Amino acid sequence: MCECCTATQDHKDIYLPEPATITKRRMLNGTELYLHLELDSGQEMDYMPGQFVEVSLAGIGEAPISISSTPTQKGLELVIRNVGTLTKAIHKLEVGQKLGIRGPYGSTYPVEQAKGKDLVFICGGIGLVPQRSFIRYVLDNRKDYGKLTVLIGTKCYDFRLFREEIALWMERKDMTVMETIDEAHDCWDGDVGVVTTLIPKIESNLPKSLIMVCGPPVMYKFVLMALAEAEVPEENIFVNLERRMKCGVGKCGHCQINNFYVCQDGPVFRYSDLAHVPEAI
């Protein structure tokens, strides 16, 4: 057998997606589509909170998308913003139609290290989507973790995600959820202001908690400043970063932040590891 045939047999094609079928779909707001998928192989994807998949539609393209579900439950949940050619096409898909999935890729939230600790999630806008994976994971293993606080900031009332789920979270006695919107709205009697305004209201001992941060690029600087003021050590902060993870496997070069590849070293980074990485935040 020639060398090339051996290579084909020994190594799977890292760029080949596997088919998955849409089992549920609904719009979360005007631009965000929730999808529940099942792999056509019948297998459950072996992932952990924080990881992402490459989602593709043959003929349109491929893009990295955060996983929003928890491995403690069946199926794969994604939330896809209608923002480019591919996502626009995905928004047109119905239940029963298929997508290509590669992955999971990237680093995970500190699921083990966080056991027994108080956890704070700071979510800005669509940043709630990957954070939800770890939040739900904690809820499904509730006794393993300490106090759970979730801060959610959204630009405006109409953009809020997972409204019913958040309402259920708010009713729970074993977690604290605070929500704010940037711009006041007639139907909203909750907090108004950016997500950082909620940080002083956290009741957990912040410097001893693990803090998970995910949101739009502009948010990190302000949240990190507020956490520094609250004397949270940098090694207790985990940020989930977005970049152009085109290949997902550390080859194509697009997602590089200085010497890190977000698709492999991230997307979840311990903030203290990024302290001397000028392109990160």
Added chain:
Amino acid sequence: MSVNTVSKDQFRQFVAALIQSNPRVVGVQARGDRFVFDDLKTPDALRLDYDVTILSPRKYVLPQKETLLQFEVGGRCQSVQQAQPLVLLGVHPYDMAAINQMDELFSQGEYDSHYMIRRKMITVIACDVVTPSKNVFAASMGTATVSSGYDILLTDIGDSFVVEARTDKGKKLMNLMPAARPASEADLNKRRGVWEINEHRLNKHVLECKPSYLPKLLEKNYDHPVWEEKARLCYSCGSCNQVCPTCYCFDVQDEVNWDLKTGCRYRAWDGCLLENFATVAGNHNFRKNRAARFRHRLYRKGKYVPGKINGQIACVGCGRCITACTAKIANPVEIYNQLMERTEIG
């Protein structure tokens, strides 16, 4: 490893036999007053006395455009392997060093079978440099000579070539060179002489430190004014990326055929100097600043990629970027030396 000598006449016959017995032979040829790697139809077109080619042989190991998958639109994808056996004739040591680095990068971690299958189907006949190009600085980078990666290495020693067959593939090709005789001590001395001379003369720009210092040098100079000074003139054209033998960043795109039913997913060369290299959907550009892109390229070569391949510097000193840059700002040696001026390296 076997080392032989053949006369130039006999070598010409070898090339003729090579072309006849192999489906595809690519060799260095003249185009006007410059040189390119292209399909070789006749031994007389081969120019092993070339100085440097416009593009490096990277285009054969990682083609400008390479199909990864084929699909029915909206349907299932299938892996595609289009690589065919190929003999690559006339690869200079610095370009060989670049291919060796890419072999490591594409096989480590997630194994890129598209690259690796193609690479394994290529037989490389390397050759030592006869004519230094005007901007080569391989001697500064430790790549004026090379000792691995090729199947055969040729060294021009005047009226004949010393031919070193390093691999089984290379030894098999020696069957096409029946007149080859074992290299004499005198021939081997001549070859050593060529190597020694090349270690000195392939150095039109002299790096004032050992290449192994570059990661540290860069680490200390992230905010040096040189990035802004040089990048002020940068057109963000990506020419430096295109001609670079060690640039391997790529984009992935889907293409639909004329029937609108089938298509392929392909990868194509990309360049980190291009403005939208780090732009994500929604138009957020994570490296919008031109100086940041300019610096990123030099850091990839001198610090980031070396971190993945055991410290090997991902600049092999071919000098192509110096020649290709319209704004005359791409010379890595000039930049590194400028950084050296104010940096103490312990």
